[in-house]
Amino acid sequence: MNENERIDDKQENFSKSGLSPFKSAMYRTLWIAALFSYVGAAMYDVGASWLMTSLSSNPLFVSLITTATALPIFLFALPSGILSDIFDRRSILLVTCAYMFIISTLLGILTLIGLTTPTVLLIFTFALGAGLTMIKTPIIPTLSGLVPRSELPAALTLSALGGNIARVIGPTVGGLIVAAIAPWAVFFINSAAFIGMIIIVNRLPRKSDISQNQNSLPPENIVRAIRVQIRYIRHSQAARVLIVRAGLFTLCSSAVLSLLPFLARHELGLDSTGFGLLLGSFGMGAIAGGIAILPRLRPKASVESLITGSVVLLSIVTFAIGYIQDLLILCIVMAFGGAGYITILSTFYTIGIKSAPKWIGARVLAIYLLVLNGGLAIGSVIWGTVANVFGIQITLSVASLALAATIIAKKRYSSTLLNDLDFTPVSDHWSLPPQSSIDPSQYENQALITIEYNKIDPSLSDEFEHNVHELGRLLKSEGMAYWELFQDPTDTGHYIEIRIADTWTDHMRQHEYVTKNVQVMEDRIRALIKNCPTPTISHYIGKSPLK
Template identity: 25%
Template sequence: MWTVAALSHFGTWMHNTAATAQLANFSAVPAVNALLPAAATLPVFLLALPAGVLADRIGRGTVLFWANAASALTAALFAALDLAGALGPGALLALTFGLNASWAAAYPAWNAEVSSTLPAELIKDGAALNSLSFNIARTLGPAAGGWLFGAVGALPVYAVNALSFAGFVLCFRRSRRIERLDDGPAGRRGAWQETTALVRESVPYRALLTRAWLFFLLTQVMFALTPVYLLTVRRLPEGVVGLVLAAFGFGAICSAVAYPVVRHVVTDRVLRASCASAAALGLAVLPLAGNVGLLLVVATVFGAAFACTITMNNAFLQLSVALRLRSRAVALYTVVLYGAQTLGALAAGALASQWGVGPAAWVAAALLVVSAFAERPAGPGTRDRSGAQR
């Protein structure tokens, strides 16, 4: 399944690069191009949580089969319309929404499925491997997609993405029959009641959502401001900017490789504080970096800290939440993650417009340092009302 996921991630990142370039060719209006990330993130808010509830009730394999089949068909429709010369800005945005809607439906089920195939002692290492496949694709996929788009256009990129979902479809083809897995309260109302009870009664899960919201809100300042800072303030060429952005992905790969070793050396709490501190250091140094080499180091360290935090969060979800509730727990976490990143990007833009990139980054860095050491250690053996170990 790791290979299947890696190929699918690679096709997705190739596709994203081609779609972004093609929309820019259709229209140079910034407001039009800004609709593409909106079309990609809106389905997460609308569908991730209902999809998580559905996966827990009818079976993760069922949801994964149909969601990936829908993704393959949508990507194939991209290619068909482009071949026919009928893929304009409106169709591209609509299909982007559809493609990300199927991704939003599959993501909670996939993350829960990973943990169900591994023994408990290997779940953290499995989360690191899952992160590794994603970040390798995030590093190499845009380069491959950009090269192929520049050489022969968007059509082959969309076709490759459609084929990249074939592995998932074949892997879960035997799960097409609906099998009720949720042994909780019957009916949709009972499923939603269990979801709200998970947030209300599980102190560790609620703490995870709070930490995740703050961390992703503040770290999004780096992702939102780095390109515009390097291009407009530092006036670096696009190739150098692309290299710096690739360093984020390289750092994430390093994190995924190192995490299985590091987690045996330090506690999760210490590692979380270290990651937040490293991310804060990256934010603080970014406006002061005087050469490209230092920028690459900053981006690599920041990317490693960011990816390590995501890996720890995913491992926590898979270890601390009951299997029959796990898809919806991942879904709610995903909504929090995307919501924090969206708000963080808007806040970063507003602060940078008023104060400049440097002060905006330094404020975010200071808040990250505070958050790194604000977590209270849980007493040994303490349990919350949901029965989860704290």
């Protein structure tokens, strides 16, 4: 084998390992910078929790650290997604990282000079949690925009792995630093991690694929952007698949990690080192699964097969850990659980990215993060309550059955429903209406679009109405404020389709964002009624009352 063949084999093996996105220097450096920030955040959690035990003997204050960390996700995930879709993600990351550096540094100074109180610590923990939430939403689409679309699944898997690696490394390193120095040292290290993020993000291009599509229209109004997000959730099949499947999974799988500390200490009699080995095994299994196993399975198995197989594997793991007493065997089982967990997590990430137009992508990821964290929080309470009444073994057995039962959801919420969807924008599909007669002062008025269908063959009416209603659902999921189909009761072959956009500017934006999904459905309708008169399209603009 000559030198060139050896190089080709190395490159092929590198791609198959799931590390192919690292071929991009920009992706590689940004991923590493993000990893350090995640590790810093995990170290902070340890430092803050330990500091609180020395500031207050009240267990409530100690538990409130977890609340102050998790609450910002519920409050700021959706707004973060909206801001990431409307404004430049590079700028958002720069501002947020600078904010995190200032807050963490200030807390380190206050702690070093002895001015930190329980209330102060909770306020700063909440503030840092808010900042971290504002980073997580834009960083994923930013990283995804740095690689070719063919490498998107691998890039999303690596993004999910970053959080798992941080959960393995952060608490261990943070605990050692707190023991060797003090909690304030962890706070300063956390702030230093964001310096690296600022340097790397500042090197990103100002206008490229990593950011939103650039156009001549003004940014979306934030209030209307919230409405668009709600419409997408209400009318998108893809959103329902993602929310239901991810929600059920995280709700049931949360039993493993939430009950593991109690299982390790009270059922197995392990110390902190043994507990760390179990968590580390789970994390190492996730890393091995994401880098070595999942990339080889993707070309051979469908998305639904990956989800189903991983759910079955994790169900078996959930059941088994309640009855295995040997630490070595338990570590091996936890590693398999980590591999199954990362497979499902990264698969849902991929569904989230591919299940929405690019201009609303960050908002969809924000919904996914909210569902994951919400399911984890609610599931932990449920399984903890059940375990308090029935014990760990019975609870884990019930959780494993519940997790396996989530496979039933694929009958109605199958990921295969997304196979026919194509969110590629086709900005030239709709011809732009003339704007010469529209006063710019009226651009914020509502836009009404009517499409009049005449002499529809009665034999085609059922299929026609079905297709047009499906088109309406797509339009509403892609931001149309109002849509309805009306039929003339005196002439059943006469229909009028009504579309209303919040503003004329929003309608112009819809011309730029319209996807192939809409194009395919409109082409299908035109082909169906090709022997009928050509539909008449009219545009109207809302008129405000004279002042």
